[in-house]
Structures are given as structure tokens and as C-alpha cells.
Amino acid sequence: xxxxxxxxxxxxxxxxxxxxxxxxxxxxxxxxxxxxxxxxxxxxxxxxxxxxxxxxxxxxxxxxxxxxxxxxxxxxxxxxxxxxxxxxxxxxxxxxxxxxxxxxxxxxxxxxxxxxxxxxxxxxxxxxxxxxxxxxxxxxxxxxxxxxxxxxxxxxxxxxxxxxxxxxxxxxxxxxxxxxxxxxxxxxxxxxxxxxxxxxxxxxxxxxxxxxxxxxxxxxxxxxxxxxxxxxxxxxxxxxxxxxxxxxxxxxxxxxx
Numbered sequence: 001x002x003x004x005x006x007x008x009x010x011x012x013x014x015x016x017x018x019x020x021x022x023x024x025x026x027x028x029x030x031x032x033x034x035x036x037x038x039x040x041x042x043x044x045x046x047x048x049x050x051x052x053x054x055x056x057x058x059x060x061x062x063x064x065x066x067x068x069x070x071x072x073x074x075x076x077x078x079x080x081x082x083x084x085x086x087x088x089x090x091x092x093x094x095x096x097x098x099x100x101x102x103x104x105x106x107x108x109x110x111x112x113x114x115x116x117x118x119x120x121x122x123x124x125x126x127x128x129x130x131x132x133x134x135x136x137x138x139x140x141x142x143x144x145x146x147x148x149x150x151x152x153x154x155x156x157x158x159x160x161x162x163x164x165x166x167x168x169x170x171x172x173x174x175x176x177x178x179x180x181x182x183x184x185x186x187x188x189x190x191x192x193x194x195x196x197x198x199x200x201x202x203x204x205x206x207x208x209x210x211x212x213x214x215x216x217x218x219x220x221x222x223x224x225x226x227x228x229x230x231x232x233x234x235x236x237x238x239x240x241x242x243x244x245x246x247x248x249x250x251x252x253x254x255x256x257x
Contacts, residue, residue: 002068003068004036004039004042004043004048004065004068004069005036005037005038005039006037006068007061007065008033008036008037008051008055008065009037010172011057011061011171012055014055014171014172015055015056015171017055018030019033019034019037022051022054022055025054026047026050026051026054028047036051045066045069045071045074048062048065048066048069048071049062049074051065052065055171056171057171058109058170058171058231058232059075059228059232060075060228060232062074062075063075063228075228075231092115092233093115095220095235095237096115096117096120096235097117099117099237100117100118100119100253101119101249101250101252101253101254102119102215102237102238102239102240102249102253103116103117103119103120103123103215103238103249104116104117104120104235104236104238105120105135105235105236105238106233106234106235106236107135107233107234107236108229108232108233108234109166109170109173109176109232110134110136110173110175110176111135111136111179112132112133112134112135113129113130113131113132113133113135114131114233116131118253119252120238122252122253123206123213124145126144126148126209127142127144127145127148128142128144129142129145136159136163136179136183139155139156139183140179140182140183140186148206148207149204149205149206150205150206151202151204151205153187154202156183156187157187158202159183160180160183160184160187163176163179163180163183164180167180202216203216203241203242204216211248211252212245213240213245213248214240214241214242214244214245215238215239215240215241215245216238216239216241217236217237217238218236218237218239219234219235219236219237220234220235220237221233221234221235
């Protein structure tokens with residue numbers, strides 16, 4: 001296991017903060033930060049939690065920081081079916097169900113499908129995607145999905161931009177970094193290829209089995225939970241981008257609402 005000082009220094013580098021920068025935000029002396037990194041000082045639980053917060057470390061990394069200091073983890077990582085997580089899971093289920101007849105997904109931080117409502121299940125069934133499958137892997141390798149995306153080049157460029165943002169927020173993540181590298185090879189160096197600046201909304205255009213849909217997405221996630229898995233869960237709610245798509249979804253899935 002990497003020691004406390006090593007983790008602290010690594011994440012300070014990831015966030016591009018000097019010892020003085022971190023000291024000022026954490027309201028301690030830069031000398032104390034230096035001593036923590038070299039092992040001349042031992043972090044208290046309060047200090048470890050404060051530094052994790054100031055460095056915007058993901059909850060699982062904050063747990064690792066605490067463990068490296070010989071302290072107990074602060075954030076739960078029990079299975080998602082745990083009884084004390086039931087209210088959060090019920091909230092996820094409620095949002096997915098109530099979003100019908102429009103598609104909605106629940107994905108984890110690696111874009112693995114954790115839940116979906118019937119319209120989303122029907123949308124992805126054409127590509128053979130099920131719970132537990134990776135949307136990133138599908139976008140890169142699943143030919144059924146790729147062939148159903150009319151504006152595949154736009155979608156790839158947008159997903160690459162999103163993955164880069166998520167990787168920057170995570171600080172370090174081998175899965176996301178690998179996905180960025182693989183998708184970058186497909187997109188090339190040009191990125192967004194549309195005319196002029198990137199539009200405010202670029203819908204994903206699906207066409208499969210005689211169904212034609214243009215959808216855009218919004219993302220939601222839990223920001224006030226101490227649970228690692230739930231903090232990493234994202235709800236992707238899809239909306240019709242035009243009247244024709246709305247009518248199609250209403251006619252196909254009005255019974256799911």
C-alpha cells in the first residue's frame with residue numbers, strides 16, 4: 001500500500017496544487033503539509049478528511065487515504081442491496097420509472113449499466129445490451145449499436161469530450177483513461193467536426209427496426225451521500241429532441257408511464 005504522504009503528494013500533483021496552495025485551502029501551514037508528505041507528521045482523521053475534501057478526491061480514494069494513515073474508512077462500500085441503502089435505491093427506481101415513456105439509464109462511473117426503464121431497455125435491446133454491460137465498450141466495439149447511430153462521428157466526439165471531463169474530475173482512473181485512448185484513436189485529432197462552434201444541444205440520432213429517434217440527455221447523481229457506490233452512480237435521462245421523436249416514444253411506450 002502506498003503511504004499517506006505518497007498519496008497526498010500524488011493527488012496534489014493531479015490537482016496541480018503546490019504545498020502552499022493546499023495549505024491555504026485546508027487552513028494549515030505549508031510546513032505541516034510538507035511534514036505529512038515526508039512522514040514527519042501523522043495525519044489525524046479530521047485532517048485526512050479535510051485534505052481529501054480540498055483535493056476533491058473520489059470517496060473511494062478518500063477511504064484509501066484514511067487507510068494509509070492507519071484510520072478506518074469513512075465511506076461505506078457495502079453491496080447496493082444493503083438495507084441502509086434502500087432509500088437511495090428507491091429514489092433511483094422512482095426516477096427511472098417516472099421518466100417513462102422516455103428512456104432513462106443508471107450507470108456507474110465506468111459506464112456499466114446498473115438500471116434502466118422499459119423504454120431504455122427496448123432502445124438498447126436492438127444492440128443486445130443488458131444490465132452489467134459497458135456502454136463505453138458498446139460504443140467502441142458493438143457494431144449493432146454503432147450502425148444504429150446515424151450521427152456516429154458526432155456522438156463519438158461528444159462522448160470523448162465527456163470521458164475526458166470525467167477523467168479530469170476523477171483525477172486518475174485506469175478504465176476511463178483506457179477508454180479515452182481507444183476512442184481518441186477512432187475520433188482522431190480533430191474532435192468536433194461540425195461547422196462553427198459546438199451547438200448547445202447535439203442529439204443522438206438512433207435508427208433501427210424502422211424507428212427513428214433523436215434524443216438528448218441530462219445527467220444526475222447523488223452529491224450528499226457517504227456511500228461510495230451511490231456517489232458514483234449517474235442517472236442519464238433522455239428527452240426527445242423534436243416533435244416526431246416525442247410522438248414516436250409516446251406511441252410506443254405510453255403504457256410504461
